[in-house]
Amino acid sequence: MYTTLISAPELSAHIHDPHWVILDCRHDLMDTLAGQAAYDSGHLPEARFVHLDQRLSGNKTGTNGVFRGRHPLPEKDTFMQTLRSLGINDDTQVVVYDAQGGMFAARLWWMLRWVGHAAVAVLDGGISAWTAQGYALVTQIPVPAAGRIAEHASLVAQVNVTDVLVNIESAEYTLVDARAADRYRGENETIDPVGGHIPGAINRFFKDNLQANGYFKSAEQLRAEWSLLIADSRKAIMQCGSGVTACHNLLALEVAGLSGAALYPGSWSEWCADSARPLAR
Secondary structure (H helix, E strand, O other), X not given: OOOOEXXXXXXXXXXXXXXXXXXXXXXOOOOOOHHHHHHHHXXXXXXXXXXXXXXXXXXXXXXXXXXXXXXXXXXXXXXXXXXXXXXXXXXXXXXEEOOOOOOOHHHHHHHHHHOOOOOEEEEOOHHHHHHHOOOOOEOOOOOOOOOOOOOOOOOOEEOOHHHHHHHHHHOOOEEEEOOOHHHHOOOOOOOOOOOOEOXXXXXXXXXXXXXXXXXXXXXXHHHHHHHOOOOOHHHEEEEOOOOOXXXXXXXXXXXXXXXXXXXXXXXXXXXXXXXXXXXXX
């Protein structure tokens, strides 16, 4: 069972295995049609496309009328229906990939663990790793039979906006912001019209988990780097702009053997929507 990362050769050996499901998570935050277009142009054999906005996110506004962030989690029942429509069963090995170093694939990796499915791994190096090995892309779109996956006890932790607000005073948890440094400092108004970060948050850009070639750093290197930032992974909260790239940091921690950190799904986009909440720059 693969639970964190998988290499292209390892995936190739199982590419047509009926007990495996491959999911293409390519996306572009500035062009939400780009992922589907890229998938249509060529994808891994047997891969099914999953759109971040349409299938991995819920309503931006809650039933109480309060904004929940740019990519809030969907209702679990809805997500389970999505997984079944993709042909996933309880015994399925899921592999997810993108073209952005795992930026979007890690979100689906975390969400599968959220509903108790441990057998999910991110393709290390993404689609580039696949083609670099000489493996082919295809345009055929598979039509899977309905899966029968059931929800199980969650394998991950999460916190809400109130928990984060309380933590500003208690400082019980280390809050880590996965955004690029300019966004963390409040200098990128294009992406974050309200700039800054949550008071007390430290910055670890998700791409710092990767080597220059786009593959993840070794478990040993990740452990050494992360241990300089957080004393206890079980007392850490990962956040970003909208709860997507924070999952990349959570994956890196898992690769490093530092389990137990929580996700703040609403992240900065939810936090800054209420001007009464404090911010720092």
